[in-house]
Amino acid sequence: MRDNKANAPASASDLLRTAITTTHRGRIALVSSFGTESAVLLDMVAGIDQALPVIFLDTGKIFPDTIAYRDALITRLRLSNVRTIRPDPAHLASFDPNGTLFDRDPDLCCALRKTMPLDAALDGFDAWISGRKRAQAATRAAIGASETGPDGRVIFNPLHDWTRDDITRYFTTHRLPPHPLESEGFASLGCFTCTRRTQPGDHPRAGRWSGLGKTECGIFLDRAIAV
């Protein structure tokens, strides 16, 4: 597949269409961070079904510019079923009452603010779509078009073999607006507490949990933490 670069958009869109309209009809959602590259999948999904459930995790610590970007894409692409999921206030009250858990235990913070809310939001779905790409990080170099996730659900990765150039080309061709923080030096976006600007030559995700030896929030990892 990788050498068939010119067809990357077509094959990604075909994969999405089959999953959304046939194999997993009514039981599949797109999980989107509304980050720097998210508009590609959102645009493709809007071309197939504007009412497809789109799950967005508002950790309470995301960049306000990401919210603004989400709302602008909802308007432009006419996405009618974006579900913004927030952490359980009871969990926050117990484990992170003053919002500083990210500093003490980032894994637990991600579990409270991302993994657990996502797991709850995916109740009733048996597949979901992610925007992960091999080129994003060494830990993502082996992902394929689909896989069985840690919770048994199918995860589709339609952009698994896309390069940065493929993404840029798609944005240009489809006149998609860039995330406002991309030009500010953020290649990948998570929470403002744990994301820093990247330097030229860095991996796109080098700014995530920088200096912590942590590369993933955990939504793609085995569920080890039980709260």
Next chain:
Amino acid sequence: MTVEAAPLSHNAPLSHNEDIKSRSDFLRGTLADELDQQAFGGLSDDDGQLIKFHGVYVQDDRDLRPERAKRKLDRAYMFMARLRVPGGVLTPRQYLAMDRLATERGNATLRLTTRQTIQFHGVIKSNVRAAMRAMDAALLDTIAACGDVNRNVMAAANPYLSRAHGEAVEMARRLSAHFLPRTGAWREIFIGDERVLGGEPEAEPIYGPTYLPRKFKMTIAVPPSNDVDVFAHDLSFIAIVEDGKVTGYTVVAGGGMGASHGEPETYPRVADVIGYCDTEDVIAVAEAVVTVQRDFGNRANRKRARLKYTIDDRGLDWFKAAVNERLDKPLQPARAFRFEGNGDALGWVRDDEGFHHLTLFVENGRVADRGGWRLKSALVAIASLPGFIDRGAIIMTANQNIIVARANDEERAAIEAILTEHEVGRDVSALRQGAMACVALPTCGLALTESERYLPDLITRIDELLAAEGLSGQRITLRMTGCPNGCARPYIAEIGLVGRNPGRYNLLLGGAADGSRLNTMYRENADEAAILEALAPLFAAYAEQREPGEGFGDYTRRAGVV
């Protein structure tokens, strides 16, 4: 129960605006061509009506009218563009972009409105598209900010104050997106997108090709603050909070401020409580209310076309039944709520996570630099602060103030220094803090009198009366408009002043401090001397006779003044 389907009074011919809408090809009209014509600074009458749906008004500088008429010149046409900002929340970067827009394409001021958005005045025709493109680049638009559609959706200010506030603002964004017109006209006319040909036929699943009979306004409140004035809008949702989360909303409908002088069949009205719905059903309830108004609202007489008249003409019971008929889950009995006021609490507050939020007084919502007082520059300096620019927010309140939200300890100190340096944030009287004026002259085409340019001086005189009675610290809502259409919601103020003739106002008294009650005419067509003469003895009596905690509006009712 089956709802009678026959329209009431629609034997009368449809209003001209209905014709404009139905012929407009989903709000396109000939706007794209007319904007290209630079020889004439305005628009044709019909396109002038149509461009409102895109958040823009044709206006002119009324100060210049007499002189230009003498010289046989056209009016000094210019446009006003109003943003759509559900909940009034901008990122610092968006605010900075809007500040630049005001300087480069407008009159170098930003006008915060009573409905949590920004108006840009003085945009000349050749700058309209450039202004819209600057908004688009900042991920903003003016879609449906005016016109016969659901306007900007308001929400209790500051989503970062509590979980409930955050949910209220998110609901406002969902409502705004759900009721946004589907037509691609805005991007085609102003941004230059191609019309999608050969795709799905364009349609307006909620509105239909003639949209609504008249404007439609929604708000969401989080008690005990009624900052958005739920009783003054067509449809409002009052958050019912349990264990820190919003379980659902008590629904009120049928409020509206506009009236016409000398036409008693037009009047302001406070909304009625119609029930309660769970959070998950808000969109369905809103759609039921909007479509009842779409189908039964008066399309013959625009002065009687708001939802409040549909309800009064057919009865509240009919209305509730008509709404319930369109719902899978009927409205539940209303749940109790309690409001303490409709003003903003000025100053700093600290949230549970240690971030600081500053509510900053902005007199009549005008952000500008004038002499040593440089609010516009101060807000630019604040929004640009490293750290804050990535995390913070600039929020417009329903009282035309600004909230600088989510500063850390160091940023708070920096913000205080910036305000001092720019001579912003000086003490203002309690009366001035709770006062609002609409824009009026010289830009608003409807204004009969001054409002924004006059109220500050009038407040100085009224403050002298209050000081004489030892009432300087008393909060009293005072609202002025330059015409009876009511943009500053004067009819629910404790003291309302509604422009009648140049220099003369109707003085209305007896509104409630929480915005839940209409006031009543006390003096008609009064000039400044008559206003002050009327108020002075009332303040004296109020100071002497008020009961503990009794507001001025409540007192004027109890004492039988009105």
